Amino acid sequence: MGRSESSDGVFARRAPASAADLDYQLMRVPAGGKLSGTILSHDLVCARVHYYQRRTTPHTDGECEACEHKTRLEWKGWVAVWSPQTRVIGILELTKRAMIPLEKWFDEHRTLRGAVVVVARIGRDINGKLFSTIHPGSIDRDLLPKSPNIEQLLARMWRRKGWEHIAPEPKQIIRMDATEGGVG
Numbered sequence: 001m002g003r004s005e006s007s008d009g010v011f012a013r014r015a016p017a018s019a020a021d022l023d024y025q026l027m028r029v030p031a032g033g034k035l036s037g038t039i040l041s042h043d044l045v046c047a048r049v050h051y052y053q054r055r056t057t058p059h060t061d062g063e064c065e066a067c068e069h070k071t072r073l074e075w076k077g078w079v080a081v082w083s084p085q086t087r088v089i090g091i092l093e094l095t096k097r098a099m100i101p102l103e104k105w106f107d108e109h110r111t112l113r114g115a116v117v118v119v120a121r122i123g124r125d126i127n128g129k130l131f132s133t134i135h136p137g138s139i140d141r142d143l144l145p146k147s148p149n150i151e152q153l154l155a156r157m158w159r160r161k162g163w164e165h166i167a168p169e170p171k172q173i174i175r176m177d178a179t180e181g182g183v184g
């Protein structure tokens with residue numbers, strides 16, 4: 001009975017690396033709200049999606065269950081953003097309209113990385129119009145954190161058959177908060 005059961009292998013100075021390290025939040029601008037951040041992505045990632053069965057689901061050519069149920073189809077775009085204050089990396093969701101300033105910026109500067117984006121949703125509707133502005137950032141691009149792989153994160157979130165090559169089974173589970181809003 002000499003050895004205390006509780007102290008052996010119980011305490012550590014640091015929690016080991018875990019899924020929490022790879023936890024990126026999907027950021028959707030709330031009604032009447034505003035989100036901003038320094039862009040980590042080189043360029044936008046876009047996809048046509050449906051809001052179907054209470055979740056966002058990608059449109060797939062050929063057989064698409066959501067299309068068969070005549071669900072509205074729309075383009076969404078995503079960029080990884082970083083907050084210098086909180087050091088949090090998030091995946092910012094944009095509508096087609098809100099992507100336009102970023103597309104123009106990319107055409108002019110050949111990358112989005114390092115620029116600061118501000119996205120605002122006007123009005124009280126959670127699906128209200130989204131407006132974005134983009135301006136030069138003050139942090140050296142090389143000093144910014146690495147951008148997460150958005151395609152892979154979305155593919156994991158959407159978990160579809162045939163997408164295993166996009167989203168290989170992760171060693172650690174990457175969780176994204178599904179803060180998706182409904183239509184109507």
Ligand SMILES: [Zn+2]
Nearest residue numbers: 059060064067
């Ligand atoms: Zn579809």
